[in-house]
Amino acid sequence: MDCESGADTSTRKRKLCRLVVLSFALLCILQATLNISLRLAFYSSDTTTTPDCEAIIKNLTKQQDMRMNELARYIQQGWIYFNHSLYYVSSTKNTWNDSREDCLQRGADLVIINSREEQNFIREFKKRTWIGLTDAEKEQTWKWVDGTTPTISFWDTDEPNSYEGTDEDCGEIFFYTRENSWNDQPCDSKNVWICEKKM
Template structure:
């Protein structure tokens, strides 16, 4: 009886031991699986961290490039825009002053033509006195250097003094601004110092001929035209 009991106890112990061994094996196996899973998850985590860090680096680089481009644009484009706006503002101010100047002179009887202002006299004076009158008006005797301007001065149906003379050197014709004559509209046979007279000044006749300049004595009296720029 005792042997039987001991045998049963021995078998139960053996079964228990086997169960324990199985449990321990199972635990070890699970522990190994958990460790493997943890290792896998850890590897994935590090990959995620690495990728995230890489993306942050790329984002930082892109941000730096963007900031540099912005600063470059601000340094190079903004001054150009400011300079352009300033130039436009100055041009607008000059135009306003010019228009005001034209308006004031036309109210005083001046005529506007090709960006210049002209005063046509209603009385006659010598060439020298005519020029003095123009200078007192802030102008000078008209300079005719184009066919268009020649036709403009002849429309008033007056023989007028123009700002051309050879009083300094005979035969060398100069305009009142000091420039030498290059384009001329002498009437046929002129200049000629007719009958030996000292004809050092030039008048423009209104006759309907292609060219209408005539050299004349500066002491005779004619109408005259003053000219000055329309800019203030």
């Protein structure tokens, strides 16, 4: 059972809020810089731009605006931006399959961890969470929800192990205080989950 003090929860919420605000501010700065750079590049090099060139510039600006609006909408819904992906951390617990279904309904999937930076980012949530890793199709052949095999892994010592013969086909972050934090767990256990949507 996870017991958390009110102070820890409040501190975590403040840190998460700061991260969201900082991410949004950086994205706004990036958009403004891109808009200015594109306009300067196209207008300063040739003051007699053709209608086709002007259409391309307007289209690029419109696409950037749409992406920024989409990103802002996700952030307002509680998603967190990190390294070209959006992440959603559930506030309830569920089985691995039901957790994945929730992610799919949100237009995402359970998180796929492809780098040490992403692993450490996920650990910062300091929660036992489902990740998009399973060997349900073939025992000891771990695959991500997109069908790929892990190119990097962060299994804890002696994991995965199907503890005492238990059918543990789903991956989770369990030992989040250390980098090698992955554990195999029965899929019908209930955990918090993290969805990932590539941007």
